[in-house]
Amino acid sequence: MSPLHHTPHLVVTAILTLFAPFLPELSGQDTTPTWQQQSVEYGRIMSQVTWTPVAGTMPKRGGYFTQGIDYTGTPYSSVRSTGRYIGFDIFLKTFLAAVQNPQSVLYTENLYGKVSNAECYYGKVCSTYTSYALRCGMQVPSWLHGPEHRKGVTRVEPPSAQFANIGDVIFRPPSTKISGSHIELVTGLTKDGEGEVTHVRVEESRPQTTRDTNYDVEGFNAHMASNERELYRITDLDAWRGENRADSFLFPNYEEDSATPVINRVLLLDRGDWVPYYQGQAVKFNVMDRDSEGVEALVIMRGDQIVERIEQLGKGVTERSFSIGGDYTAHCVMSDGSKSAACEFSVCDLDFSKLSDEVTLGEPLEIRFRSDNMKVIVLRLVSQGSRKTRHNVFVSEEEREKGRVVIPADQMQDQGKMQVWLIGENRYGRLKKRRDLEVGR
Numbered sequence: 001m002s003p004l005h006h007t008p009h010l011v012v013t014a015i016l017t018l019f020a021p022f023l024p025e026l027s028g029q030d031t032t033p034t035w036q037q038q039s040v041e042y043g044r045i046m047s048q049v050t051w052t053p054v055a056g057t058m059p060k061r062g063g064y065f066t067q068g069i070d071y072t073g074t075p076y077s078s079v080r081s082t083g084r085y086i087g088f089d090i091f092l093k094t095f096l097a098a099v100q101n102p103q104s105v106l107y108t109e110n111l112y113g114k115v116s117n118a119e120c121y122y123g124k125v126c127s128t129y130t131s132y133a134l135r136c137g138m139q140v141p142s143w144l145h146g147p148e149h150r151k152g153v154t155r156v157e158p159p160s161a162q163f164a165n166i167g168d169v170i171f172r173p174p175s176t177k178i179s180g181s182h183i184e185l186v187t188g189l190t191k192d193g194e195g196e197v198t199h200v201r202v203e204e205s206r207p208q209t210t211r212d213t214n215y216d217v218e219g220f221n222a223h224m225a226s227n228e229r230e231l232y233r234i235t236d237l238d239a240w241r242g243e244n245r246a247d248s249f250l251f252p253n254y255e256e257d258s259a260t261p262v263i264n265r266v267l268l269l270d271r272g273d274w275v276p277y278y279q280g281q282a283v284k285f286n287v288m289d290r291d292s293e294g295v296e297a298l299v300i301m302r303g304d305q306i307v308e309r310i311e312q313l314g315k316g317v318t319e320r321s322f323s324i325g326g327d328y329t330a331h332c333v334m335s336d337g338s339k340s341a342a343c344e345f346s347v348c349d350l351d352f353s354k355l356s357d358e359v360t361l362g363e364p365l366e367i368r369f370r371s372d373n374m375k376v377i378v379l380r381l382v383s384q385g386s387r388k389t390r391h392n393v394f395v396s397e398e399e400r401e402k403g404r405v406v407i408p409a410d411q412m413q414d415q416g417k418m419q420v421w422l423i424g425e426n427r428y429g430r431l432k433k434r435r436d437l438e439v440g441r
Contacts, residue, residue, distance in 0.1 A: 035135075035237050036167030037200035040187040043133030045257050046074050046087060046124060047210040049202045051095075055102040059110040059119040061207040065133070073210030077123025081421055081434040082115045084125050087132045087252050088139060089430040091274055093261035095122045098272030100263050103286045103317055105271055117180070126183045129205035130169055130281060133185055136241055137249040138392055138423075144181035145169055146232050152239030159215040159224045159231035161197045164189065170202065172228045187212065243394050244376030249377060249399075250425050265290040266332050266340035267298070270317075274373070276346045276428045277322075283345065285318045285330055290305035302326045322347045327428075348374040350431045352422045359439045361415050365407040367422075374424035374431060376400055379407065384436075415439050 031039075049072070060075060068370035074086050074095070084090045098104035111118035117125075124132075127142045133141075140150075147153050156163050159170075170184040188201030200220040215223060218310040224231065234240045246252050264273060270284035277283055291296050296317060298310040303326060310318055312332065322328065324347065331342040359365055369376055379393040391411045399405045403412040422433045 016352075029039050034167075036165070039133045039135065039167050039185070042135065042252075042254055043129065043185055043187060043203055045092065045254065046129060046132060046205075048072060049074060049092060049096070049210055051099045053107075054100060055107045057107040058099075059112055060227065061119055065208070071209055074129075074205070075120045075122070075209055076125060076205055076207045077111065077120040077124050077384060078115065078117035078125045079111065079121065080115050080118065081419070081432045083109075083111055083121040083123065084429070085128045085139070086122055087257060088128060089251070089432070090122060090272070091253060092257040093259075093263075094275050094429065095270040096261055096272075097263050097268055097274070098122060101268035101270070101272065101286050101288070103270060103284065104268065108270070116134075124205045124210060126205045127245060129203075130183050130185050132252050134169075134237065134241070135246040135252075135431045136206070136244045137246045137251070138216050138244050138380075140244065141390060142171065142181045143153065143173075144390070145183055146171055146230065150240050151242075152236030153232050153234045156231040156233050160310050161200050161215070161220040164197070164220070164231060165233060167234065168233070169232045171232060172227045173230070175227060182206070188214070190214075226278045240439070244392065251430060262341070264341045264343055266293070266295070266334075267330060267343055269330075269343050269345060271345075273432045274344045274345070274428050276426060276431055278431065279323055279325055279347055279349045279372070280321050282319050282321050285320070285343075287312055287315050287318070287332060289315050295332045295340075296335055296337075297333040299332065299333060300328065300330045302328050322386065325349055327373070344428065346373055346426055348372060348424070348426065348431060350374050350376070350422060350424045350433050352379075352420075352433060354420075354435075354437065359418075361439050362409055362412060364409045365412055365437075366404060367407065367420070368404050370403060371421055371424050374426050376422065376424045378423045379405055380419075380421040380423060381407065381411055382419040382421070383414040384419065412439060415441065 050070055052070050053065045053067050056064055058065040078432060079085055086092055086095045098106045103119040109121040128139045131140045147155060164186050166186055166189060168186040172182040174181045184202050184204040187203045189197055189198035192198050199214050199216055201212055203213045242267045262392055266289055268286050285298060286296055295312050298312045300307045329342040329344050332340040336339060349372035352367055354367050376395050381391045395405050418437045418439050420435050420437055424431055
């Protein structure tokens, strides 16, 4: 018998020693992905998701998404304070559930003509894509990514393929005073045997869905040269984000967004599933019974208490509203007495008002707010006069307890109309309440 048969551990040791340089986890090398690599993976959660409309009334720029056609990437829509951003205001799975319900807001609501640069009620734009990938708790507008506005970021010169790195962002300034800017993310580099870059993969959110493009060197350099694009490199992610860190909030939730959801086949809500509603807002329950098992009743519960049992024969939409805040579920009792999977939603209150009738330029502004079943996290200021003026005032625990927050005087420097957004979150998502103020001298 060969000596090796008596000492198998020697064979294993020899193999591990031989291949150790190629197996970092065995050679003791750190295998933790860099934040740039993690950002690529987070971005691709949104750019690589696939979905299929079940009706022909889901709006997109220039028309509607085609029923029964597979799409890749989240839909583009600048929902602002009216709709909800995928990944920030709702889970990705909430959007995917709404896609499966022909009576959901994706098919019954159209923001075209109501909100600038918006069509679909749930959507994403370039800056919510990059902000999500870069682990921000709130959207960073495209024009605020660069070194003029943020710490921990530098401009790459020359902005060419050979100098690009994954995690870099590409900024396209507005071509006119009234046009928008654009931001993209470098998510991949391909190199030849000599280490020279041959291709650069760029991902972005733009009409109609999030997309990726694998440019060759000539194509990437031409892309950068067009419209005077700039290449930014974030050298210190924490300095760049400041207080705006995803791990300080409940959203984005990368674990939930990256998991494959199980979509309810019996019952869905008009906003999908796993989603918050305002108190008094209509909740529309669509009993779909897609497998035709037969439905005996629809049961709505708050916690472990039954709110209502609705005798339900066949398929159809039932509408209810709820004045009591809390976490709710709804399920169907099937004809054989079994229970369907439950849809989950919450009922919340979120509102605010200014304490003074006069808003004076260059003076602090105190605002009073209230919430129920929702944690107030930020007040956002958006100047109508200067599109580049935007501030997030993060709300402290002490301010939440008092129900009051003071907007600093240095953030009240633009005369004219100003939007004030109150944003709150709970485990199902975020709600936004907007009021418009006039800032005078």
